[in-house]
Each structure stands twice: as C-alpha cells, then as structure tokens.
Amino acid sequence: MSKQNKNQKMAIGILVLGVASLLAPLTTFASFARNTEPSEDLLRDNAARRGEQPGISTDMGAVFNSGTSVSPVAAKQFYLPPGLYDLGPSSTEDSDHYLLVEKSVNNDSMGFALLIPKNHSSHHRGEYRSAYFYQMRPIKSGTAMMLAPIALDSNGNTKTITEDSSHMPYLEVSLANQDGKGLHFPYIIKQIHGQLSSVFGNQFLVMRPALVDSPRMLDYPSTGVYNGWSDTGQTIVISGDEAAITEGSTDTTTYKMVSMNSDDYGGKIFQLSRAEDNSRTGEAQVGTRVEKLAVYLDGCFFRHFLVLSPIGNEGEYMMHAYLPREKSLKDLFIPIGPRKY
Amino acid sequence: MKTLNLIQALALMSVFAMSGLAQAQDTQNIISDLTISHKKTVKSAPKNRIPLQDEKTILRSLKAQVLSKEIKEEIDEAAKGGKVYTPHSDVAYYGGWWKPSPPTMDGIPVGNIPRYIPDDFDKDAYQGDEIVTLIKETIRDCRNNAPGPRILCYETQISTIMAVSGEDDNQRLLRFTLNRAVDVVHHVLPFAGRNSDAVAGLMDNFYETMLTQAVSFVNDKRKLCSNLDEDYGVSSKENHPDPLDVSVAEFGRLFVQEMYQLAQSTNITERAKAVLLMRATGYLGWDLSSDLEWREAPIRQLMSAVYKLQNSDDYDKLLSEIENNEPKLSTLNNFLNKLAIIMEDLSPKLRKAGVPSLDPDTKAAAENIGTDKSTTN
Numbered sequence: 001m002s003k004q005n006k007n008q009k010m011a012i013g014i015l016v017l018g019v020a021s022l023l024a025p026l027t028t029f030a031s032f033a034r035n036t037e038p039s040e041d042l043l044r045d046n047a048a049r050r051g052e053q054p055g056i057s058t059d060m061g062a063v064f065n066s067g068t069s070v071s072p073v074a075a076k077q078f079y080l081p082p083g084l085y086d087l088g089p090s091s092t093e094d095s096d097h098y099l100l101v102e103k104s105v106n107n108d109s110m111g112f113a114l115l116i117p118k119n120h121s122s123h124h125r126g127e128y129r130s131a132y133f134y135q136m137r138p139i140k141s142g143t144a145m146m147l148a149p150i151a152l153d154s155n156g157n158t159k160t161i162t163e164d165s166s167h168m169p170y171l172e173v174s175l176a177n178q179d180g181k182g183l184h185f186p187y188i189i190k191q192i193h194g195q196l197s198s199v200f201g202n203q204f205l206v207m208r209p210a211l212v213d214s215p216r217m218l219d220y221p222s223t224g225v226y227n228g229w230s231d232t233g234q235t236i237v238i239s240g241d242e243a244a245i246t247e248g249s250t251d252t253t254t255y256k257m258v259s260m261n262s263d264d265y266g267g268k269i270f271q272l273s274r275a276e277d278n279s280r281t282g283e284a285q286v287g288t289r290v291e292k293l294a295v296y297l298d299g300c301f302f303r304h305f306l307v308l309s310p311i312g313n314e315g316e317y318m319m320h321a322y323l324p325r326e327k328s329l330k331d332l333f334i335p336i337g338p339r340k341y
Numbered sequence: 342m343k344t345l346n347l348i349q350a351l352a353l354m355s356v357f358a359m360s361g362l363a364q365a366q367d368t369q370n371i372i373s374d375l376t377i378s379h380k381k382t383v384k385s386a387p388k389n390r391i392p393l394q395d396e397k398t399i400l401r402s403l404k405a406q407v408l409s410k411e412i413k414e415e416i417d418e419a420a421k422g423g424k425v426y427t428p429h430s431d432v433a434y435y436g437g438w439w440k441p442s443p444p445t446m447d448g449i450p451v452g453n454i455p456r457y458i459p460d461d462f463d464k465d466a467y468q469g470d471e472i473v474t475l476i477k478e479t480i481r482d483c484r485n486n487a488p489g490p491r492i493l494c495y496e497t498q499i500s501t502i503m504a505v506s507g508e509d510d511n512q513r514l515l516r517f518t519l520n521r522a523v524d525v526v527h528h529v530l531p532f533a534g535r536n537s538d539a540v541a542g543l544m545d546n547f548y549e550t551m552l553t554q555a556v557s558f559v560n561d562k563r564k565l566c567s568n569l570d571e572d573y574g575v576s577s578k579e580n581h582p583d584p585l586d587v588s589v590a591e592f593g594r595l596f597v598q599e600m601y602q603l604a605q606s607t608n609i610t611e612r613a614k615a616v617l618l619m620r621a622t623g624y625l626g627w628d629l630s631s632d633l634e635w636r637e638a639p640i641r642q643l644m645s646a647v648y649k650l651q652n653s654d655d656y657d658k659l660l661s662e663i664e665n666n667e668p669k670l671s672t673l674n675n676f677l678n679k680l681a682i683i684m685e686d687l688s689p690k691l692r693k694a695g696v697p698s699l700d701p702d703t704k705a706a707a708e709n710i711g712t713d714k715s716t717t718n
Contacts, residue, residue, distance in 0.1 A: 109670075135607065137670060150607055155546050159605035163677060165685075258538040261608045271539060278485070288488050288542035288549075 077142045078174055080187075082111065084210040091185045091206050099207065100217055101136070105266045111136040112265055113147055114217070114295060116306070116319065131308050131319040133269070133293060134171065135160050147171035147189075149315030156289025158260060158271060161314050169193045173207070184208065215297040215304065217268045228305055228322030236305060236322045242275060243294065245307070256286045257294065270294040272307070293317065396531050399616065403660060406623030407651035408630065408644065416630060467505050472512065475502055476556050480549060488541040492526070495548040499523060513565040514558040514587060521596060521624070522551035525603070528620050532613035532663075539608040547603055554599075563587045563699075567631045588696045590640060593628025594687045595699055597621045601684065604677075615663045615673055618680055622651055625683070637694035646683045655679060 047053070082103045088095030096118055104110040115132040134147035148162040148170050162168045169192065176188040185206035226238040237244045238257075246252040255272035259265070272294055274287040297304040308317035394402075467475040479502065483494035499519045506512045526544050533540040567589045603609075604617040626647045629640055650656060655676045662668040692698060 107667075153602060153605070155550050155602065157543055157546055157603070158607045159602070160607060161605075163601075163605050163681070166678070166681070258542060259536070261534065261536045261539060263534050263536055263610065264607070271542075273542065283485065284487070285485060286488055287484075288491075288545040290542070 076175070078138070078144050079109075080111070080136070080145050080173055084213060084216065085187070085207050086210045087115070087189070087205055087207045088185075089205060095208075098210065098215065100215065102217060102266065102268060104136075104264045106263050109138050109142070110264065112150075112269070116215075129319055130311075131306070131317045132315060133308065133317065135264075136173075139172065144172050144174035147173060150293075151315040152290055152293075152310050156273070156287075156291070158290055158293070167193045176206070218296040218298050219267055226305060226324065228324045230320045230322050232320065234320060234322075236307070238305070243272060243307075255292065256284075260293070268295065270296075394527055394531070399528055399531065400660065400664060403616065403619045403623070406620070406626070407656075408626040408648045412630065413648070416635070463501060463505055469509070470559060472502060472506055472515065473556050473559050475505060476552050480552055488538065488545050491545045492541060492548070495545070495552070496523060496526075499548075499552075511562065511564055512559060514563055514592065515555045517565060517592065518551055518555045518558065518596070522548060525600060525617070525620065528616050529603070529609060529613050532610060532616050534608075534610040534613065536608055543603070543606055543608050547599075550599065558587075561585065565589065565592060566633050568633055568635055584697060586697060587699060588632050588634065588691075589628045590632035590634070590643075590691055591696050591699055593624055594684075594691065596628075597625055597684065597687075600624075601681075611667050611670070611673055612663045615659050615668050615676070618673075618677060619656070619659065622647055622656075622680060625687075626651065632694075632696065634694045634696055639690035639694040640696075643683065643686065643690050646686070650676075650679050650683065653679070 080101055082101050085099040085101060086095040087097040087099050098116050098118055100114045100116070102112055104112065113134045113136055115134065117129040117131070119129075133150045135150055136145050136147055138144070139146045146162070148160045150158055151161045153159050162170050172190045172192050173187055174190075176183050176186055185208045187207035189205040189207055191204075227236070229235045233248070235246045237246075241257045242254055243257055244252055244254045254275045254277075256275035257270040257272055259267040260269040260271050270293065271290040272292040273290050276285050276287075277283070278285055291309075293308040295306045295308070297306055305322040307320045307322070309320070310316070311318045463475075479495070479498040483491050483498065486494050499522070503516050503519055506516050526547060530540070530544065533543075563585055564583070564587065566586045600617055600621045604614045604621075609617075626644065629635070629644045629647065632640055634640055635644075655672065659668055659672050659676050662672055688698070688700075
C-alpha cells in the first residue's frame with residue numbers, strides 16, 4: 001500500500017515537472033514576444049524597405065487648436081515702454097517723425113501715443129504737418145500693440161475709429177525679431193488695412209528709442225498764464241482752464257479745456273470745446289462739442305503747446321505749435337508759478 | 342459799596358454774556374436754518390429729477406432683458422394663429438399708447454420717467470407740432486448751464502416735454518426716443534468713470550443729439566408703427582401704405598447705431614462700454630420682436646442672432662466680469678465684434694423684409710417698397 005502511494009506521488013511529481021518544463025519555454029517566448037513588439041520606427045523602416053507608405057494619423061488636438069496659439073517667432077509678450085521714439089521709413093534714411101508713448105494710468109497693458117513730425121518749424125504758409133493721436137492696446141495675444149487712431153465724430157465726441165468696422169486702418173507695432181536685439185531699429189510698424197496717410201508714404205516703418213528725451217508730454221498748465229504764437233500768425237493765451245486763440249487781429253475764440261479721460265490718459269491730452277461768456281449775465285456758456293485736441297509739450301526747441309485741429313482723413317490733425325513769447329503775460333502776475341522759461 | 346459795585350459789574354457782565362450767548366445761538370440758528378434750507382433746496386430743487394438706478398439694478402436688468410424661450414414660444418404661437426403678439430418691452434408703453442400702469446417685467450426702463458403733469462401754461466402753450474418749439478427752447482435754455490447742471494436741465498425738460506406730448510399718436514416716436522435717451526444715460530452714468538467733466542460733456546452731447554432727432558421726427562411727420570397697432574396687416578404692402586411710417590425695428594437700428602457710437606467714446610470706462618453694448622442687444626431684441634414685419638424670415642433670422650448672442654457664453658462672461666471689475670479687453674472685443682456683425686446685417690435684412698428705411702439714401706427705395714412685390718412674401 002505504501003509502495004503504491006510512493007509510486008503515485010512520484011508520478012504526480014514527474015507530471016508537474018513535465019508540465020512546468022513545457023510551460024517554461026512558452027512563457028519565456030511570450031515574454032520575449034511582448035518585449036520585442038516592433039516599434040513604429042521599425043515598422044516605418046520595414047515599410048519603407050518594402051516600398052510602402054504607412055498611414056499618417058491626424059493630431060486632433062493640434063487641428064482643433066489651430067490658430068489659437070501664437071507662432072514661436074512672436075511668442076514673446078510685447079510691451080512698448082513709455083518714452084520717445086524715432087520713426088522713419090527705413091533704417092538707412094533719417095527718421096522724420098517722433099512717437100511719444102505714454103502708459104495708461106490704470107491699465108499697464110494699454111497706453112496712448114502721439115505721432116508728430118520732428119521738424120516743427122518747417123511750417124510754411126499754406127502747408128501743414130499732420131499729427132496723429134492713438135490709443136494703444138495689446139493685440140494678437142499680447143505679442144503686438146495696436147495704435148488705434150482717435151478722431152472726433154459728428155456728435156463732437158472723441159472716439160477710437162477702429163471699432164467703426166472690422167477693416168478700419170490702424171498701425172501695428174511689434175518687435176522686428178524675437179527679442180529685438182542686435183538691430184539698429186528694433187521695432188517695426190505695419191500699416192494695417194490701408195495707409196493712414198500719405199505722410200508715411202510707406203507700408204512699413206521702423207522705430208527705435210530716441211537718443212534724446214524731449215519733447216515729452218507735460219501735465220495741465222494750470223499754474224500761471226501761457227502766451228504763445230504760432231508760425232501761421234495765430235496767438236494763444238491760456239489762463240486757468242481756458243484757451244483763447246486769436247487769428248489775425250480780431251477773430252478770437254475761447255475754448256474750455258477738459259482733460260480727456262484722465263483714468264486712461266493721465267490728464268495729458270485736453271479736449272477743447274467752445275466757450276463763450278454771456279455778456280449780459282457774465283456767466284460762461286460752455287459748449288460740449290469737442291472741436292480740437294491739445295497737448296502740452298516740453299523740450300525739443302522751446303516749450304510748445306500743440307493744438308490739433310481735425311482735417312481731411314479721419315484721425316488726422318493739423319498741428320499748430322505755439323512757442324512762448326519772450327515777454328510772457330505771466331510777468332504781469334505775482335506769483336509767477338513754479339515753471340521757469 | 343465796593344461789594345455792591347462788584348456785584349453790579351458781575352451782573353452786567355453776566356447779562357452781556359447771556360446776550361452774547363443768545364446772539365451766538367441766534368447766529369447758530371440762522372446758520373443751521375440756512376443749512377437746513379440749503380439742504381431743503383438741494384433736496385427739493387430737482388423736483389422732476391429722474392432717480393438714478395444703482396449699479397446692481399442695472400446689471401440685473403441686463404440679465405432680465407434677454408429674449409427668452411417663453412417669448413419665442415409666444416411669438417411662434419401668435420404666428421401660427423395669426424394673433425397679435427404683445428411685445429414685452431417699452432414699446433408697449435411708450436411706443437404705443439399711454440397706459441396707466443407700466444408692465445412689471447424687470448429691467449424694462451418704463452418706470453424711469455415719471456409722468457409729471459405740467460403746468461397748465463405749458464400744456465396750453467405747446468400743443469401739437471408746437472412741441473418742436475418747446476424742444477428748441479429747451480436746448481437753447483439748457484445750454485446756458487454748465488455741462489453738469491445741463492444734464493439735469495435736459496432731464497427735467499424731457500419729462501415736461503413727454504407730459505406735454507401726452508397721448509398724441511403722431512408723437513410716439515418723440516416719446517420713444519426721449520425715454521430711451523434717458524435710459525441710456527442712466528445706464529452709462531454709474532459706470533462712466535471719474536472723469537466728470539468729459540463724461541458730463543458726453544452725456545450733454547447725447548441728449549442734444551436725441552432731442553434734435555426727436556425734433557426731426559416730428560417735423561417730418563413720422564409715425565411709429567408696431568404690431569400693437571390693431572389694424573396692421575400680414576404683408577408689408579398692407580403695413581406700409583404711408584412711406585412716412587417708421588417701423589419699430591428701423592427705429593431700433595438707428596438708436597442702436599447711436600449707442601454704438603457713444604460706446605466708442607474715449608471718455609468712458611470699458612465697463613460703461615460693456616453696459617451700453619449689452620443694453621443695445623436688449624433694445625434690438627425688443628424692437629425686432631415688436632416690428633410690423635415680425636413674421637418675415639429676415640427679421641426672424643435677426644431675432645435668432647440676437648437670441649444666440651444674449652444666451653451665449655460671451656454675454657454671461659462679460660456680465661460676470663463687469664459685476665465688480667473692468668472687463669477684460671478680449672471679452673469685450675469678442676462681444677463687440679459679434680454685435681457689430683448683427684448690426685451690419687440689420688439694414689439689408691430689414692429692407693428684404695419690407696421695412697421702409699429712414700436713411701436719406703434709401704428714402705426713394707423706401708417709398709417704392711409698397712409697390713415692390715419681389716421684396717416680400
């Protein structure tokens with residue numbers, strides 16, 4: 001009985017060993033097969049060797065996100081620091097315009113800019129030099145800035161014209177290459193949706209920070225009296241928040257100066273609307289329709305007071321630059337005020 | 342003796358002191374009286390002052406003004422049965438008849454202008470078309486004020502003008518224009534920003550433009566028509582036998598253009614701009630659904646576009662952003678772009694639906710619209 005049991009146990013042991021010896025190479029082969037699954041590269045190579053073209057699958061994520069991300073060239077966030085810039089048609093010619101850039105008071109990403117010709121005094125009779133005034137806002141995911149022209153509308157309000165339609169002309173400022181380094185003129189300006197004016201004459205302009213720091217915009221000239229004259233024979237007297245402009249000897253118009261949205265423009269741009277005193281009551285009758293814009297500048301040649309009158313194209317202004325008289329009206333008043341001429 | 346003198350002196354001093362105190366008290370009383378009377382005058386002076394809404398009420402109204410599915414079902418139901426659809430807007434109140442109680446739907450600006458009964462002098466002096474004289478005098482008189490008080494002057498005079506206009510059917514457009522002008526200004530003011538002088542000027546200009554437009558409507562003998570008119574027909578030919586009719590949708594188009602132009606101003610905040618543009622969609626929705634040609638496919642398409650915009654993520658996102666903060670520029674510009682696309686479609690689609698135009702260029706075309714069968718049906 002015990003011998004039989006012994007034989008049975010041995011038979012079972014041999015069976016187990018046999019099964020194990022059979023299974024071992026199988027599992028080894030399976031694991032080998034799993035490890036040596038042909039890679040995509042191998043398949044592509046094999047297919048290429050056989051002269052076949054493997055199927056190309058679509059990257060669905062890339063398709064549905066197409067156009068949402070910026071190209072690596074322009075991926076850097078663009079910021080135009082406030083200051084004075086030289087602007088010209090190309091890097092080989094002399095730049096003939098200044099762009100004065102100011103930051104918005106409440107919004108770091110926005111700002112405003114004034115484009116003026118460099119040579120104020122080349123202002124001959126019957127000719128004018130155009131000036132432009134822009135609101136700056138980031139576009140293209142912050143990789144460029146839009147300079148949207150500010151114009152006066154038919155209701156006498158100031159507005160940005162770029163929202164009139166989707167194809168209004170504007171300027172786009174961006175870096176000429178990725179980091180703006182290694183270039184004499186690191187910024188490039190494109191005129192989008194047509195030319196803004198024949199003043200530029202070119203579709204592309206180049207720009208660099210100016211070597212000088214003036215002209216620069218000043219705050220409201222509320223202290224003292226300013227008395228100036230322009231090359232075209234106009235004179236201006238500013239006292240308080242009123243500006244009286246005289247053409248010839250008799251025709252004087254008084255304007256009330258109101259600063260344009262000081263939340264954004266920091267009290268540096270003024271809106272001029274007509275103001276007349278009622279000679280019966282002595283009360284001032286102030287118009288609310290904006291007729292001109294004005295900027296107070298410092299530096300350049302002398303102190304300048306620029307009055308911009310809308311002309312021709314929407315957003316284009318005729319520029320009258322006023323130089324202070326040598327004998328200023330301020331001399332009549334005591335105290336004179338903190339400014340020095 | 343000396344003691345007596347001293348006592349007399351003391352008594353005299355006390356009398357002087359008392360009288361001095363009394364004088365001082367009198368002065369104080371006078372000052373306080375003046376203050377009180379000053380306060381009284383400040384409170385009572387703008388008798389017809391139209392109360393301003395607070396920011397939250399305005400934002401709530403922007404949410405409530407959207408075209409809803411219920412309204413769409415109502416319109417569809419009315420279209421099937423050929424019934425008159427009663428618009429849920431200020432059209433019912435000011436555009437149509439002078440009804441005693443305003444509709445209660447939240448966000449409709451009908452409660453803005455209180456209906457003051459003007460002095461009998463006003464009522465008798467300016468009857469019918471003479472209201473034009475009243476408006477011209479209003480503009481002249483209000484210009485005498487500084488820009489700030491001029492806003493109040495215009496508002497006071499507007500409520501008088503509307504009361505004088507009363508229930509005159511020929512002056513529906515005038516009342517409609519002025520009521521909306523006040524509504525727009527009251528929507529912008531709380532959000533317009535701290536640049537008080539420029540904002541006041543902007544609002545004055547808007548009132549003046551609107552009053553001038555109201556004058557031109559009365560002068561041109563234009564009459565506002567909506568589907569509240571009981572005798573309106575199914576086709577544009579029946580609806581516009583008179584080329585001087587102004588359909589509500591056409592009025593809405595012009596008004597929204599004015600709002601759009603106001604929103605481009607550099608003198609208001611981005612938040613005020615957002616409120617203006619969102620309010621404009623509300624007006625568009627109401628006006629399209631109240632138009633005489635509301636059955637026509639092009640107007641249905643426009644209504645659908647407005648409905649989509651009002652129920653879009655952009656609308657909700659903008660509304661949530663302006664609740665406490667200035668909106669993001671990208672959100673605002675997205676919304677602006679979508680509204681602008683609808684506005685570009687407005688004119689051609691309204692012409693296609695047979696709505697006469699108010700633009701001077703297309704006046705001749707509008708006069709022929711009744712005879713042109715190809716444009717409708």
